[in-house]
Amino acid sequence: MAVLVYAEHVEGQFKKSAFEVVSYAKEIARNGNTQLVAICVGEISDEALGKLGAYGADKVLAARYAALNTFSSSAYASAIADAANRENADIIILSNSFSGKGLAPAVSVKLNAGIVAGAIDLPKTEGGKFIVKKLAFSGKAFAWVELLSAKKIISLNPNSYRIVDSPTSTIIESFEANNTPDSKVSVKEVIRSTDKVSLPEAEIVVSGGRGLKGPENWAILEDLAAALGAATACSKPVSDAGWRPHEEHVGQTGIVISPNLYLAIGISGAIQHLAGVSSSKTIVAINKDPDAPIFKVADYGIVGDALEVVPKLTQAIKAFKG
Amino acid sequence: MKLLVCISNVPDTTTKVTFTNNNTQFNTSGVQFILNPYDEIALSKAIELTEGGNGTVTVIHVGDVAAEPTIRKALAIGADDAVRINAEPHDAYFVASQIAQYVKDKNFDLILTGRESIDYNNALVAGMLGEMLQIPSVSIVKKLDLIGNEIVVEREIEGGKEVLNVSLPAIVSCSEGVAEPKIPNMRGIMSARSKPLEAIEATEAGKLSNIVEYTTPEPRGSVKILGAEETEKLVELLHTQAKVI
Numbered sequence: 001m002a003v004l005v006y007a008e009h010v011e012g013q014f015k016k017s018a019f020e021v022v023s024y025a026k027e028i029a030r031n032g033n034t035q036l037v038a039i040c041v042g043e044i045s046d047e048a049l050g051k052l053g054a055y056g057a058d059k060v061l062a063a064r065y066a067a068l069n070t071f072s073s074s075a076y077a078s079a080i081a082d083a084a085n086r087e088n089a090d091i092i093i094l095s096n097s098f099s100g101k102g103l104a105p106a107v108s109v110k111l112n113a114g115i116v117a118g119a120i121d122l123p124k125t126e127g128g129k130f131i132v133k134k135l136a137f138s139g140k141a142f143a144w145v146e147l148l149s150a151k152k153i154i155s156l157n158p159n160s161y162r163i164v165d166s167p168t169s170t171i172i173e174s175f176e177a178n179n180t181p182d183s184k185v186s187v188k189e190v191i192r193s194t195d196k197v198s199l200p201e202a203e204i205v206v207s208g209g210r211g212l213k214g215p216e217n218w219a220i221l222e223d224l225a226a227a228l229g230a231a232t233a234c235s236k237p238v239s240d241a242g243w244r245p246h247e248e249h250v251g252q253t254g255i256v257i258s259p260n261l262y263l264a265i266g267i268s269g270a271i272q273h274l275a276g277v278s279s280s281k282t283i284v285a286i287n288k289d290p291d292a293p294i295f296k297v298a299d300y301g302i303v304g305d306a307l308e309v310v311p312k313l314t315q316a317i318k319a320f321k322g
Numbered sequence: 323m324k325l326l327v328c329i330s331n332v333p334d335t336t337t338k339v340t341f342t343n344n345n346t347q348f349n350t351s352g353v354q355f356i357l358n359p360y361d362e363i364a365l366s367k368a369i370e371l372t373e374g375g376n377g378t379v380t381v382i383h384v385g386d387v388a389a390e391p392t393i394r395k396a397l398a399i400g401a402d403d404a405v406r407i408n409a410e411p412h413d414a415y416f417v418a419s420q421i422a423q424y425v426k427d428k429n430f431d432l433i434l435t436g437r438e439s440i441d442y443n444n445a446l447v448a449g450m451l452g453e454m455l456q457i458p459s460v461s462i463v464k465k466l467d468l469i470g471n472e473i474v475v476e477r478e479i480e481g482g483k484e485v486l487n488v489s490l491p492a493i494v495s496c497s498e499g500v501a502e503p504k505i506p507n508m509r510g511i512m513s514a515r516s517k518p519l520e521a522i523e524a525t526e527a528g529k530l531s532n533i534v535e536y537t538t539p540e541p542r543g544s545v546k547i548l549g550a551e552e553t554e555k556l557v558e559l560l561h562t563q564a565k566v567i
């Protein structure tokens with residue numbers, strides 16, 4: 001018995017979500033009195049791999065061969081499933097990231113394992129059951145899912161479990177998976193902006209709505225986001241109008257996020273919008289209409305014209321950060 | 323070109339979600355159901371790809387007869403025919419198994435799904451189907467072009483995007499950007515009534531998971547309203563009270 005966690009890295013660097021899943025998996029392993037094995041796929045240094053020990057990985061399997069340097073959903077899924085079999089892991093944890101969303105269902109079929117996609121808390125195991133809480137109805141509710149299969153998979157939502165230090169002496173082993181990348185899929189191009197904070201993982205999100213009037217006014221939002229180290233987001237009409245790219249659209253039909261701080265600027269707070277942001281820990285609304293529904297869910301509100309308030313807020317943030 | 327689009331029947335986005343039966347069941351009473359918005363995008367793309375007599379679009383749904391208005395809507399938008407597998411769609415594995423069973427001997431070139439359904443947000447069916455059918459499956463695609471016997475897709479990755487060439491047959495889960503949702507016109511609505519909608523029985527499939535309870539988020543506390551001049555005060559509150567900066 002063991003818990004296996006897939007620790008995702010981007011070009012040899014772990015992101016916050018990798019440490020979140022390792023911390024989460026460690027707690028499950030500890031509760032089950034078993035060891036935590038991590039698997040990493042693609043080129044990455046031993047030094048970087050060693051970092052997983054800080055969060056409790058007892059062993060790190062490194063599937064490092066050149067063929068796997070570019071992400072291949074099928075080959076990565078095979079490596080994870082192979083590792084689960086060889087390590088006799090009965091619980092497999094992944095991040096519900098963009099790549100995790102491709103991998104988790106494939107691993108589930110390979111292992112005939114039930115899956116909870118988008119988990120937000122540790123499993124409850126009273127009475128021999130295994131029940132995991134996940135977001136449902138795009139944030140309007142939670143579903144408590146019982147996994148009935150022998151092997152179980154959980155994909156954990158970013159920002160839903162804190163990173164916990166758990167220093168462990170880790171051994172790094174190289175891992176030969178039985179599979180090569182799928183010849184039917186070839187990567188033409190990877191475009192990554194490393195300086196931007198990824199929206200699902202962001203701890204602070206600055207979001208703009210139709211109240212900003214037009215794309216030309218987004219510079220003040222971007223300044224505020226830069227001052228806060230935040231990601232930018234928007235309401236649906238904003239991306240529909242092409243003011244911002246679709247991947248910034250949050251809400252019931254967009255991305256569901258749960259940052260520590262969500263700033264809704266010129267956003268009315270329609271039910272579809274709120275669904276995707278209401279699990280944010282703190283919500284700030286800036287809106288000129290004191291009756292806007294967004295104030296019903298906000299923790300702090302400023303009633304005023306965003307075009308005037310936002311630059312002042314940016315100044316205040318800069319002053320605070322010195 | 324033979325296309326299949328997997329569709330799901332979900333509560334309208336304005337629905338206030340409630341539960342019955344000791345919070346073990348979604349309360350459908352008074353709820354309007356719609357075609358899942360992402361599936362609408364997938365379907366619109368499929369129709370675009372087959373325009374000008376360049377193939378057929380079949381839609382498939384796993385669920386009971388209550389979903390037929392939604393299936394008819396898909397036919398009105400422009401699908402050629404529809405299949406409904408008559409079963410309670412109790413988890414993604416079950417749904418994918420049913421679709422895989424149906425697809426096995428049908429030679430579809432391309433299978434499209436929505437990125438996720440907005441009821442259970444699992445985003446699992448496309449990935450499971452790929453594994454079950456042993457064909458490539460690409461998740462969360464925001465651009466799709468057909469070039470000969472290949473598709474070129476742009477998919478979202480952490481902090482960026484990846485462009486892939488994928489040979490057919492393949493499965494793609496579609497996000498916004500793939501196509502503009504098509505709205506049914508009068509002719510579509512009229513012809514949808516007579517388009518074939520076949521109901522077939524489900525096959526045996528294991529049950530790997532089970533929803534035992536639903537809960538709803540705690541109501542949020544009340545708001546502290548500040549004036550337009552009080553940005554410094556806000557920063558201070560975010561630091562000392564909310565402790566988020």
Ligand SMILES: Cc1cc2nc3c(=O)[nH]c(=O)nc-3n(C[C@H](O)[C@H](O)[C@H](O)COP(=O)(O)OP(=O)(O)OC[C@H]3O[C@@H](n4cnc5c(N)ncnc54)[C@H](O)[C@@H]3O)c2cc1C
Binds near residue numbers: 305335
């Ligand atoms: C099927 C479906 C799915 C949907 N899914 C989503 C979704 O996922 N996400 C989403 O966001 N929406 C979604 N919507 C749309 C949703 O219903 C609302 O229309 C949308 O959220 C409104 O966007 P908004 O708040 O930017 O614009 P509006 O509702 O127009 O609000 C603009 C706000 O800005 C304020 N304002 C105006 N000028 C200023 C100023 N100078 N300074 C400060 N404030 C100002 C106004 O008081 C107003 O409150 C969906 C709708 C449907 C039908």
